[in-house]
Amino acid sequence: MARANAAYYAAHDPFADFTTSPEITQVFGEVLGLWAAVTWEAMGRPDPVLLVECGPGRGTAMADALRAIGQAAPAFRAALRVHLVETSPRLRALQAARVPDAAWHDGLDTLPPGPMLLLANEFLDALPIRQFVRRGGGWVERFVDGGVFVEVPLVGEGGAARPPHPGPLPEGEGDVLETCEPAQAVAASLAERVAQQGGAALFLDYGPATSAPGDSLQALRGGKPADPLADPGTADLTAHLDFAALAAAASAAAVHGPVPQGPFLAALGLFQRTGRLARTQSPARAAALVQAAQRLAEPDRMGRLFKVLCIAHPALPTPAGFEA
DSSP: OHHHHHHHHHHSOGGGTOOOHHHHOHHHHHHHHHHHHHHHHHTTOOSSEEEEEESOTTSHHHHHHHHHHHHHOHHHHHHEEEEEEOOOHHHHHHHHHHOTTOEEESSGGGSOSSOEEEEEESOGGGSOOEEEEEETTEEEEEEEETTEEEEEEOEETTEEOOOSOSSOOOOSTTOEEEEOHHHHHHHHHHHHHHHHHOEEEEEEEESOSSOOOOOOOEEEETTEEEOTTSSTTSSEEEOOOOHHHHHHHTTTSEEEEEEEHHHHHHHTTHHHHHHHHHTTSOHHHHHHHHHHHHHHHOIIIIITTEEEEEEEOTTSOOOTTOOO
């Protein structure tokens, strides 16, 4: 999955195959920017402070966030330094056109030290997963060989081994267990950093709030579901994020959530901002803005499947959107 996705992002415009929240409405990036501004205030207004985005796509969310910050929180705008974690030269060029004052990084390890606010929308779901299948009371690991799945018994020094998963394991024959070790490593690293240097990291992605068995590997090619094993490097591969495992990996810091995306965005003012913006637009554009907000927040669309989780310094108060 890792090599296939790397080839895909290097050679394709991913937004031809799927649409992310920042591309649906400008209000998404705006409210996330204002969330960062409120959190910066709670941090004691450090200057300078890093504003980081992982997987920034075309730079749409950051551009929208910075515009809202500049209008509503000019002191925060003056204090922040923009850093984008992006490996694709194609996407970096698009981002530079919208966020020209950014600094770019291939990974989190080259970010400069200091307090940080990090945003990551649909970033972790694209990281490679491992799949394990319950067979005959034991476990096998599923690999891809020649375009088909093959199963290899999972063994350790003492014989049969258990999958590397922090929670209870399913016991049904044929149950599939997925784990995303790179996502857990990101959570652990960021938890240690914000606990030591201050700040918060906000993740918006799709998946269950609690760990559950199931095969969630999926592919999109040309905007339509495709066989994940066919034509490697030509489709976007993703899998549901295990938020419980992510939270467990971030134990060095305070973890808030996960909460459903719909109530989270509504608490940040998604509909109020959309209403104000719609009043300045043509009737057709106003209706489109309202429909976009509904798409992000309604439970039967993106509002329930997508979740939000925050990893923060333990001394920070409960971040906006996570109140009971």
